[in-house]
Amino acid sequence: MFAKHLIILPLLVPMLAALLQLLPWGERAQQHRRTIGIVAATLNLGLALWLFAVAQDEIIVYALGSWQAPFGIVLVADKLATLMVLLTAVLALPVLVFACHGEDSLGSHFQALYQFQILGIMGAFLTGDLFNLFVFFEVLLISSYALLMHGGGKTKLRATLHYVVLNLTGSAIFLISLGVLYGITGTLNMADMAGKVAALTGDEAVIARAGGLLLFIVFALKAALLPLYFWLPQAYASTTGTVAALFAIMTKVGIYAIIRVYTMIFGPDAGVAAQLGQDWLWWLGLATILMGALGILGSRDLRLVIAYLVLVSVGTMLTTLSMGHSDAISALLFYLVHSTLVTAALFLLADLIAEQRGKTASRIVKGRRMAQHNLLAAMFFVAALTVIGIPPLSGFVSKLFILEAARTGAQVAFLWPLILGATFLMMIALSRAGSRMFWHTLDGKANDVSHPRWQHGSTVALLVGAVALTVFANDVSAYMEATATQLTTPTEYISAVLGNGGTDE
Amino acid sequence: METLYSITVGTLTACSVFLILRGRSFPIVIGLTMLSYAVNLFLFSTGRLVIDQLPIVGVSETSTDPLPQALVLTAIVIGFAMTAYSIILAVRVRGEIGSDEVNDYNFAEQEGQR
Numbered sequence: 001m002f003a004k005h006l007i008i009l010p011l012l013v014p015m016l017a018a019l020l021q022l023l024p025w026g027e028r029a030q031q032h033r034r035t036i037g038i039v040a041a042t043l044n045l046g047l048a049l050w051l052f053a054v055a056q057d058e059i060i061v062y063a064l065g066s067w068q069a070p071f072g073i074v075l076v077a078d079k080l081a082t083l084m085v086l087l088t089a090v091l092a093l094p095v096l097v098f099a100c101h102g103e104d105s106l107g108s109h110f111q112a113l114y115q116f117q118i119l120g121i122m123g124a125f126l127t128g129d130l131f132n133l134f135v136f137f138e139v140l141l142i143s144s145y146a147l148l149m150h151g152g153g154k155t156k157l158r159a160t161l162h163y164v165v166l167n168l169t170g171s172a173i174f175l176i177s178l179g180v181l182y183g184i185t186g187t188l189n190m191a192d193m194a195g196k197v198a199a200l201t202g203d204e205a206v207i208a209r210a211g212g213l214l215l216f217i218v219f220a221l222k223a224a225l226l227p228l229y230f231w232l233p234q235a236y237a238s239t240t241g242t243v244a245a246l247f248a249i250m251t252k253v254g255i256y257a258i259i260r261v262y263t264m265i266f267g268p269d270a271g272v273a274a275q276l277g278q279d280w281l282w283w284l285g286l287a288t289i290l291m292g293a294l295g296i297l298g299s300r301d302l303r304l305v306i307a308y309l310v311l312v313s314v315g316t317m318l319t320t321l322s323m324g325h326s327d328a329i330s331a332l333l334f335y336l337v338h339s340t341l342v343t344a345a346l347f348l349l350a351d352l353i354a355e356q357r358g359k360t361a362s363r364i365v366k367g368r369r370m371a372q373h374n375l376l377a378a379m380f381f382v383a384a385l386t387v388i389g390i391p392p393l394s395g396f397v398s399k400l401f402i403l404e405a406a407r408t409g410a411q412v413a414f415l416w417p418l419i420l421g422a423t424f425l426m427m428i429a430l431s432r433a434g435s436r437m438f439w440h441t442l443d444g445k446a447n448d449v450s451h452p453r454w455q456h457g458s459t460v461a462l463l464v465g466a467v468a469l470t471v472f473a474n475d476v477s478a479y480m481e482a483t484a485t486q487l488t489t490p491t492e493y494i495s496a497v498l499g500n501g502g503t504d505e
Numbered sequence: 506m507e508t509l510y511s512i513t514v515g516t517l518t519a520c521s522v523f524l525i526l527r528g529r530s531f532p533i534v535i536g537l538t539m540l541s542y543a544v545n546l547f548l549f550s551t552g553r554l555v556i557d558q559l560p561i562v563g564v565s566e567t568s569t570d571p572l573p574q575a576l577v578l579t580a581i582v583i584g585f586a587m588t589a590y591s592i593i594l595a596v597r598v599r600g601e602i603g604s605d606e607v608n609d610y611n612f613a614e615q616e617g618q619r
Contacts, residue, residue, distance in 0.1 A: 131576060138583050145590060157598050161530065161607065164594055168537050168587055169525060175544045175580055182573070183551035 006054060007062045007077050009047050010085055010122045013040050018115035033111040034100045040115060041093040044122075048082070048089035055082040059496035061128070069128070069497050070192035076128035078493055079483040080333075084125040084256055087337055088249055090465060091344055092118050094458035098348055099242040101455050106151035106240065113150075116143040117246060124253050128497055130181070131188045133257065134174050137222070141167050144250065147243045148235060155238040163235045166221065166228075174218040180211030191497035194264050194490060198271045205271065212266050212276045219261070223254030224314050225281075226288040233295060236307035241351025244303070245344040245462075251314050252340055259321060259329070264490040268324070281322035286418055288315030293422035296429045302353065302362040302437070305429055306346045309387055312422050313339035319418075320402050323411060329484035331401035334477055338394040338469055342386045345462035349379055352455065353437065358447045364433045369446035372456075377438040379459060384430040386466050389423055394469035399423070401477065506554055514550070517543035530595035530605045537591060541584035548577050 002009070017040030025032040054060060060077040063069060077085075096114060104110040120140025127133050145167075149160040182188055184204050185196035200208050221228040232251070236244045258277065266276040292311030299305045313335070320332040350362050353376055360367035370376055382393075389395030399419060406415045469476055486492060517539055524536025552570030560571035599605045 131579070135579065135583075138587075142586070142590070145594075149594075154602055157594075157601055161594055161598050164591055165525070165533055165537065165607075168591060169540065171583075171587070172537075172540045172544045175548055178576075179544075179548045179551040179573075182576075183553075188572075 003054075005062070006047070006051055007060050007075050007126065008064075010044055010051065010089070011075075011119055011126065013044050013047065014115040014118040014122070016040075018112040018119065021112040021115065022109070030105060030111075034104070037096055037111045037115065038093075038100065041089070041096045041118075044118070045089040045093050048086040051077055052082045052086045055079060059493060061497050070187050070189035073132045074128040074189065074497055075126045076191075076493070076497055077126060078496075079479075079486050080256070080259065081125045083333065083337075083479075083483060084252070085122055087252075087340055088118065088121050088125070091246070091249055091340060091462070094461045095242050095245045095344060095348070098245070098455050098458040101452055103151075103240055103242050103351075107149075110147070110150055113143045113146050114246070116140075117147060121249060121253060125256060128190055129188055130178055130190055130193070134171070134178060137174070137253075138171065140250070140253065141171070144247070147246070148239050150243055151240050153238075159231075159235045159238045163231050166231050170218050170221045173214055177211045177214035177218065180207060180214065184208045184211065189497065190260070190265060191490075191494040194267070194269075194494055195498075197265055198269055200271060209276060212261075215261060216258070216277045216280065219254045219257045220284070221254070223251050223258060223318065224288075224311060225318060226284045226291060226315075229288065229291075229311055229314070232311060233299075233304055233307040236310065236347075237301060237303040241347050241354075244306075244347040244351075248310065248340050248344040248347065251310060252336055255314065255317055255321075255336065258318065259332075259487065262321075263329075263487045264493065267488075267490055269490075275324070278322050278324060281318050285315045285317075285319030285322060286414055288312075289319065289418050289422050290315075293425040297425050299429070300364055302350045302364060302433055303347070305364075305433060306343060306350055309346070309426065310339075310343055312426070313343065316399075316402060316419060316422075319415060320405060323405055323407070325405070325407075326481070326484040326488045328402075328405040329487055330477065330480035331398070331405045333480040333483055334401055334469070335398040337476075338386075338398045338466055341462050341465045341469075342383060342395065345379075345459050345466070346383050346387060348455075348459045348462070349376070349383055352376060352451055352459065353380070356447055356449050356451070357437070358449065364436050366436060366440045366442060368444065369441045371446055371448055371450040373438070373441075373446065375456065377434075379456070379463065380434055380438065382463055382467075384434060386463070388426050388430060392470055394466045394473075397470055397473050506556075510546070510550060510554060514543050514546050517546070528607055530598060530607055533607065534588070534591050534595050538588050541580070541588065545577050545580055545584065548580055549573055551576075 017036050020036050021033040055077045062075040064073045064075065117140055120136050120143060123136035124133055124140060127136055145160060145164050148163055149156045181193065184207050185193050187193050187196055197208055224232040236247060262277045268274055289312055292308050292315055295308035295311065296305050299308060317332050317336055320328050354362035356370035356372065357367045386393040386395045389399040403416060403419065406412045521536045521540035521543060524532045527533060552573035555569040558567055558569040559565060560569050560574065562568050
């Protein structure tokens with residue numbers, strides 16, 4: 001019975017956990033909430049693994065309430081969706097363990113909001129319906145609004161206000177574009193819409209293109225592409241470490257949506273509306289890499305450096321996506337997994353460093369020695385090497401795949417210098433940060449703030465994930481290639497959704 | 506009817522964009538509210554404007570599309586919650602920072618220092 005409903009369980013588990021956590025638990029309430037949270041995250045990891053294994057062979061379609069596609073809402077688990085669900089679950093558990101050592105008590109309801117956030121992210125990955133995607137976007141946004149200002153303080157409030165206003169405007173544009181697309185195609189199911197858009201001609205095709213590009217604006221805002229990224233550095237740098245680490249997956253939700261919509265609905269077969277976002281993606285992606293790299297070099301705070309690292313990774317991924325062929329998509333997916341894990345680890349690490357340094361926090365200046373100086377220095381070293389892309393770690397492998405994916409002369413001429421140049425600037429900025437914080441310490445006694453093993457353990461776990469990507473690079477890239485093939489031949493997805501209509505209730 | 510409807514939606518959107526681009530949080534919140542009105546009206550019209558028809562197939566000769574009504578209902582609920590949240594947030598920011606300027610220049614200088 002479970003196997004049939006497996007696909008909806010990664011949504012139900014965090015939802016039920018959050019509802020349980022909201023109950024008044026009396027004394028030691030936080031202890032109970034933590035236990036529920038950890039159990040739910042572990043369970044979800046197991047479910048995500050199971051779903052991942054099942055979706056290897058076939059695309060699973062689940063019609064909610066047994067309303068058949070294209071009229072009802074369906075959940076669809078193909079290779080890409082299950083990969084993203086698994087990545088979310090892998091990220092969520094260590095970050096939650098980290099948060100359970102104090103950071104969750106800085107404000108109220110962190111635990112429940114965390115689970116709602118997971119629910120929204122998982123739902124956005126699994127849904128096969130555009131309006132349902134909007135609803136799950138809202139679920140994850142509403143919890144992210146509250147999580148972003150977790151702990152309070154002026155900087156966070158200011159960043160949250162900007163983030164909320166931008167995203168509310170983004171949601172309005174999302175609705176407008178859905179309205180346009182629904183008005184033209186008469187469907188909201190992604191697979192059905194792909195067929196309808198391809199058949200459009202004349203004025204209707206022009207309107208559909210406009211709707212598609214409006215949708216692109218929304219996803220670009222979520223993914224933080226060039227003209228729409230200005231909210232990101234401030235928001236990520238001012239919030240608490242755990243929230244920033246969880247948000248490492250948030251920009252990827254935007255990237256996932258761009259991949260899904262622009263390979264399927266507006267893919268190569270979409271007639272007049274084909275390849276809608278490609279040109280924009282290429283130039284804006286390159287410009288994002290450039291701006292991100294400059295931002296890294298200009299930041300005086302470690303958290304800000306990491307926030308700009310996120311930007312560079314977004315630019316890299318979207319530029320790679322715009323090349324469109326399946327090698328590029330598989331390179332992009334490899335890089336996506338790598339960058340999610342390593343940026344999350346870096347955000348957690350920056351939190352540890354900031355707390356142990358005391359007054360100088362995460363600013364890149366001379367400060368006192370930390371209580372666990374050598375341990376943190378070693379972790380920072382590994383994380384920095386990974387994110388820069390020094391052989392043999394996963395950053396190197398994934399960047400190599402991306403560089404290889406550039407085929408024509410023009411692609412090589414723009415992509416190589418920018419990615420390698422950005423890598424060089426990253427190297428300068430991170431070695432400057434590392435040497436200032438770990439080597440140029442003030443004489444005298446070290447700070448006495450230290451952290452429990454669990455917090456180091458969860459940071460290390462994320463780094464180990466990044467290292468494992470290198471060790472199993474062959475298997476992983478084989479899987480990514482299979483995923484990319486599935487994405488570039490969307491007919492398989494479309495016939496799975498529209499053909500049998502999925503299992504019933 | 507279509508002309509009147511589109512002029513209404515267009516005016517609402519234009520006003521809301523103007524308000525959102527202001528520098529203080531109160532006009533921005535009002536602008537967001539107006540934008541959500543405009544969006545709801547727009548979504549409602551995506552099923553084509555029809556008068557005096559039931560959203561049920563088979564009862565009369567022609568029928569109106571029920572789906573946009575469901576979509577608008579969802580959008581209203583979400584929009585309402587978001588408006589409430591943004592008002593509270595704006596009030597908190599006004600209280601804690603002491604100004605409703607969205608981009609406070611004195612504040613921008615401290616960027617990068619937690």
